Amino acid sequence: MLNPKTEEPAFGTLCGAVACGFPSPAQDYVAEELDLNQLLLKNKTSTFFAWAKGMSMKNAGIDEGDLLIIDKALRPQNNSIAICIIDGEFTCKRISLSEDGRLFLAPENADFKRIEVKEGHNFTVWGVVTSWVKFAGRK
Amino acid sequence: MVALVDCNSFYASCERVFKPSLIGRPVIVLSNNDGCVIARSQEAKDLGVEMGEPYYKRIDFYKQNGIEACSSNYELYADMSDRVMRTLATFTTNIEIYSIDEAFLELDGITDLNHFARQMREVVTRNTGIPVGVGVGPTKVLAKAANRLSKKYGGVCALDTPEKIAETLLVFPVGNVWGIGHQLGKKLNKHNIFTAAELCRMPESWVRKTMSVVGLRVVRELKGISCLSIEEVKLRKQGICTSRQFGRPVRAFEEMREAVTSYTTRLCDKLRQEGAICSKITVSIHTNHHSNSPQYNASRTITLPLAGNSPLELVKPAIRALMAIYKEGYLYNKAAIYATGITSENELQGNLFDAAENREKRKDVTKALDRLNLRHGKGTVFLASEGKKGWSMKRAMLSPCYTTKWDDLIRVKIG
Numbered sequence: 001m002l003n004p005k006t007e008e009p010a011f012g013t014l015c016g017a018v019a020c021g022f023p024s025p026a027q028d029y030v031a032e033e034l035d036l037n038q039l040l041l042k043n044k045t046s047t048f049f050a051w052a053k054g055m056s057m058k059n060a061g062i063d064e065g066d067l068l069i070i071d072k073a074l075r076p077q078n079n080s081i082a083i084c085i086i087d088g089e090f091t092c093k094r095i096s097l098s099e100d101g102r103l104f105l106a107p108e109n110a111d112f113k114r115i116e117v118k119e120g121h122n123f124t125v126w127g128v129v130t131s132w133v134k135f136a137g138r139k
Numbered sequence: 140m141v142a143l144v145d146c147n148s149f150y151a152s153c154e155r156v157f158k159p160s161l162i163g164r165p166v167i168v169l170s171n172n173d174g175c176v177i178a179r180s181q182e183a184k185d186l187g188v189e190m191g192e193p194y195y196k197r198i199d200f201y202k203q204n205g206i207e208a209c210s211s212n213y214e215l216y217a218d219m220s221d222r223v224m225r226t227l228a229t230f231t232t233n234i235e236i237y238s239i240d241e242a243f244l245e246l247d248g249i250t251d252l253n254h255f256a257r258q259m260r261e262v263v264t265r266n267t268g269i270p271v272g273v274g275v276g277p278t279k280v281l282a283k284a285a286n287r288l289s290k291k292y293g294g295v296c297a298l299d300t301p302e303k304i305a306e307t308l309l310v311f312p313v314g315n316v317w318g319i320g321h322q323l324g325k326k327l328n329k330h331n332i333f334t335a336a337e338l339c340r341m342p343e344s345w346v347r348k349t350m351s352v353v354g355l356r357v358v359r360e361l362k363g364i365s366c367l368s369i370e371e372v373k374l375r376k377q378g379i380c381t382s383r384q385f386g387r388p389v390r391a392f393e394e395m396r397e398a399v400t401s402y403t404t405r406l407c408d409k410l411r412q413e414g415a416i417c418s419k420i421t422v423s424i425h426t427n428h429h430s431n432s433p434q435y436n437a438s439r440t441i442t443l444p445l446a447g448n449s450p451l452e453l454v455k456p457a458i459r460a461l462m463a464i465y466k467e468g469y470l471y472n473k474a475a476i477y478a479t480g481i482t483s484e485n486e487l488q489g490n491l492f493d494a495a496e497n498r499e500k501r502k503d504v505t506k507a508l509d510r511l512n513l514r515h516g517k518g519t520v521f522l523a524s525e526g527k528k529g530w531s532m533k534r535a536m537l538s539p540c541y542t543t544k545w546d547d548l549i550r551v552k553i554g
Contacts, residue, residue: 045226049548053551062553067548072268089552090551
């Protein structure tokens with residue numbers, strides 16, 4: 001056994017007890033497993049997550065408690081589902097451009113009304129929803 | 140050419156990304172324990188809030204003026220900083236992360252620097268929501284000067300011709316030059332030197348005598364002669380690691396904890412030797428893949444609330460990581476601790492002065508612990524690993540960790 005007093009003070013028993021093996025980087029052991037990030041995150045630096053709250057996007061398949069995956073780097077297109085900021089509040093809606101060039105935030109639920117974005121509104125698109133995760137059996 | 144990219148009111152901007160009601164409003168961010176103001180949005184600066192002023196002294200003033208105060212959320216800032224830096228890294232092969240919100244980039248072979256800088260600025264802001272300013276110049280000191288001016292020019296300023304440089308230095312206050320500062324600036328004023336151009340006209344021998352060799356380097360950089368190369372200052376490794384195979388297979392959590400504690404302590408030694416601090420640690424544990432016993436490998440990364448290099452700061456998160464991945468019933472033969480998000484110890488101090496003060500205290504404690512361990516042998520002092528409550532900070536106005544905790548994600552109203 002080693003004399004603890006001659007051992008490096010901060011180093012614990014396990015390594016001090018026996019002559020150590022070679023330090024080897026743990027990368028060697030990382031198994032190549034399927035990574036959901038690979039599938040769901042195109043741009044890691046610009047992807048953010050959020051929890052969905054409310055039912056106005058029900059018909060699009062987004063329910064309360066779903067995990068929204070949002071890419072800030074993407075530019076919204078007509079019909080994109082986007083996270084928008086309207087007058088300082090987050091909301092998730094479908095971007096909808098009418099033929100006469102008007103901009104609407106459209107819900108996907110007959111109980112809700114679409115919002116027209118007009119000049120007086122303080123409006124920005126925060127990010128585009130690229131996918132969402134639903135948890136089975138969770139409310 | 141060198142670009143300096145600097146995030147505008149970084150901490151306040153991070154808060155705004157996830158709390159849009161703060162956009163356009165004055166925001167201040169407070170130091171640990173909500174002590175004093177360490178970051179201000181432009182609106183707060185305009186209202187006369189000073190850097191470093193104690194929060195409690197003017198609470199009424201903040202309220203009357205609608206100033207939103209946030210406790211510092213380093214976990215959020217570290218993640219957002221990482222996103223900004225990784226975005227910037229796509230524009231160059233050589234980037235030096237100078238602080239949590241600033242980076243130097245080497246830009247070679249780019250013809251339209253102004254356009255390039257604009258693009259860079261746009262992409263960073265679009266990716267992360269963080270507004271940045273870009274200054275470009277032939278040297279770091281000139282890039283820094285350009286960055287200072289960038290606000291006037293829509294966030295981008297490229298000093299890419301001798302004419303532009305000369306014109307700029309003619310009116311650039313000498314005290315604002317990077318590396319000169321307020322004190323030395325005053326001293327130079329006494330010698331009738333008020334602008335950077337006036338300083339450049341002084342003979343180098345005089346500069347060396349008055350401002351030392353460091354000052355001389357600054358002056359040469361002002362003249363467009365690069366003295367501070369990006370490599371030179373970019374001394375930081377990507378990561379530092381401590382990993383060993385155990386002398387014998389280990390099964391019990393207690394023993395694993397001991398190993399992780401001592402490895403982390405060791406890792407801290409390495410960090411301190413390099414004058415470095417880290418913002419993330421990763422713990423991984425492994426069974427022996429040559430043996431026939433059941434196999435299990437796992438790792439977990441934890442973002443530290445505050446970058447550090449003391450066992451007092453790192454051991455607890457490391458144990459937390461271990462607890463998250465440890466599974467009973469396996470024979471482990473190896474553990475590894477990695478530190479990433481490495482920056483220089485010095486970089487932190489400018490931003491978080493009172494955090495730095497705490498760090499000094501921690502340094503003393505760390506030394507004392509080392510001595511105890513030396514005198515009484517291994518593991519005499521067993522740090523923070525008991526999971527006791529410890530030294531929890533007062534952060535009454537802490538925003539959620541929007542990007543690093545599942546429970547803290549933004550909740551988007553749909554309806």
